[in-house]
Amino acid sequence: MAFFSQSEARVVPGSAPGALPEESALVRSCVDGDGRAFEELVRRHTSRVFNYVFQMTRHRQDAEDICQQTFIKAYRNIDRVDPDRPIIGWLLTIARRTAINHFRSAKAWTELPEDTASTETSPARQVENLERAGNLWEKARQILAPRDFEVLWLRIAEEFSVEETARVTGLTQTHVKVLVYRARQQLMKGETTA
């Protein structure tokens, strides 16, 4: 059974408006055994998958490993995806589950502290932290719960629909809407009080 069952016309962020039919053709070619077509999909979506995992883990090496495992799993199960749907949602679902397995449990995924590997702050890191201090997403990471941050990231940064966000996170659509509303309220309050 295909992971996505319904078709929805939407534009993948960061790609051209007419990219979806081309992506569908690539997915169909992959299902037919064209390895180069899948490599083209890798080139298109590696950055988004890596960024999503990196935003959730804040650990570059882990994010790269998880990204690599995600695409290998996707390659082995490419016949399960609906070519008429954007493949990025399916990829992020795989990435999320791979990350959960990578950290041994969902708890580790949701409560992973920032920069778990580095105990000392290098000068370059300090500069980076200073640069990031004004970033709304850094504030969101500090204010919001990890799950709320993830939902907000998918809805706003990845421009996923409520339905797709619910699929990736395993929540109901109503839950997603409520979480986004609350997250936005919290962040806007934080902005006004800051």
Added chain:
Amino acid sequence: MNAHPSPRFICRVVRGWSSLAGVGPGGAPAGFGAHHVETCEACQEYFGSCAEFDAALKAEAALGRVSSPGLESRVIAAIRDSRTPEPRRSRSFAIPATALIGAAAAFAITFLVMTRARSTPSNDVTPEEVVAAAQSISSQVWGTVKPSATVALKKSNSLQDELNSVYSDARGAVDFLALNFLPGPGTTAGATPPQPGLPAQQRG
């Protein structure tokens, strides 16, 4: 009860409702909520700030994206390494191979069972009957072999002794085979196997 709810309460209802049914930028409401927003400056400001906030989040997300140089090539290399068609082939050949092994095993078991059943004597056979059958076979073989051998020996007396020894050996072998491989009391309950030298003793 207040017949006209306060504008603030209406605003809160509309803003809360918009979180579930909002379709516009910043989660602006549709339906009755949209009509309220048209007439409420506070809500217009609120939803406007929501839209601006979402736009700022999108912009900062785009700016804050992290790149990992060489990750694409590493992923592609890993996928190329993982392209092992052998598992699928082995899976496709696994079923016929297993079926063949199973069929061969079933055939072997059936053959053994049938062979054993064929060689299993009935419980009605007595040792005396086995001895009589052995003697009968021995005499039949002797009756067919001896005339031709006698005729042959008439032409060459020098081989008489050797032929006699061969004949005695052949007769002993036939007796041995008849006693050991014909259905005998050795496999029947309570019966004792016949002794190899018994026919000769009985013949005296």
